[in-house]
Amino acid sequence: MNKIKLIIRGGFDGQTPVTQPPTFRLVEGWNEAELTAPAGILPAGLWGQVPAGDPYLLHANLLTTDIMNAQSVFEVRTGAPMQVRAQYTPYAANIRLTLVRPSDALRIFTPPQALVKLEMLVESIGGTNELGSRLHQWAESTITRANNSGPRIAEVMANAQLAAWAGVLHVIYNDNVAGSVNLPPLATVPLDAVMTFTRKGGGVPTILPAAGETFGAGLNAQAVTRSGIVMHNGDQWVFAGS
Known part of the structure; x- marks a missing residue:
């Protein structure tokens, strides 16, 4: 000024x-x-x-x-x-x-x-x-945050490795063959990140945590027959659904 x-x-x-x-x-x-x-x-x-x-x-x-x-x-x-x-x-x-x-x-x-x-x-x-x-930088950072943390959709049609995400991520498993979807390490995902996981095709997907990590009660895999929500509590993954 x-x-x-x-x-x-x-x-x-x-x-x-x-x-x-x-x-x-x-x-x-x-x-x-x-x-x-x-x-x-x-x-x-x-x-x-x-x-x-x-x-x-x-x-x-x-x-x-x-x-x-x-x-x-x-x-x-x-x-x-x-x-x-x-x-x-x-x-x-x-x-x-x-x-x-x-x-x-x-x-x-x-x-x-x-x-x-x-x-x-x-x-x-x-x-x-x-x-x-400064306004441009602010707008760019706002857009970047929106892109990084706003709801996104990922359609999986085969075995897949998910990258870390922020905000809300909707994952759709659309394959007639059973497969696996690997989660990123817990430490790379913010505590307020949420994933919805939906089975669309005939195959039943299985969600797998990274090596050494588990779902609640020590489960190291979670099959999804319909849909569910995935998040973490800082110690292990949490799955609610069926």
């Missing part, structure tokens, strides 16, 4: 473009600059103080020495032909976020004031570790 503070004496006039970059210095965590000439229209790129070429979310407020006049305006406008994309009075308590594009301009007007400070919090929606990439 970029923190930018512009200081001007007399107020913003709402009409004078600021083409020359002011001199910035770091003050209490803000990139701060004082505008010494009339100012009213700022380039969206803010003279290189925001990530170049990326749209960004902007939170802006005005701090004034006197009570802020309701005629004060903060405006986001497009280039030619000019259109107003957002316009509001940026009181110090406002929580409004505005999308700004690199081609936009920022217009600020305040009635005359002894001293005006414009504070802007900028969060790019592109670039490394900016909002866009």
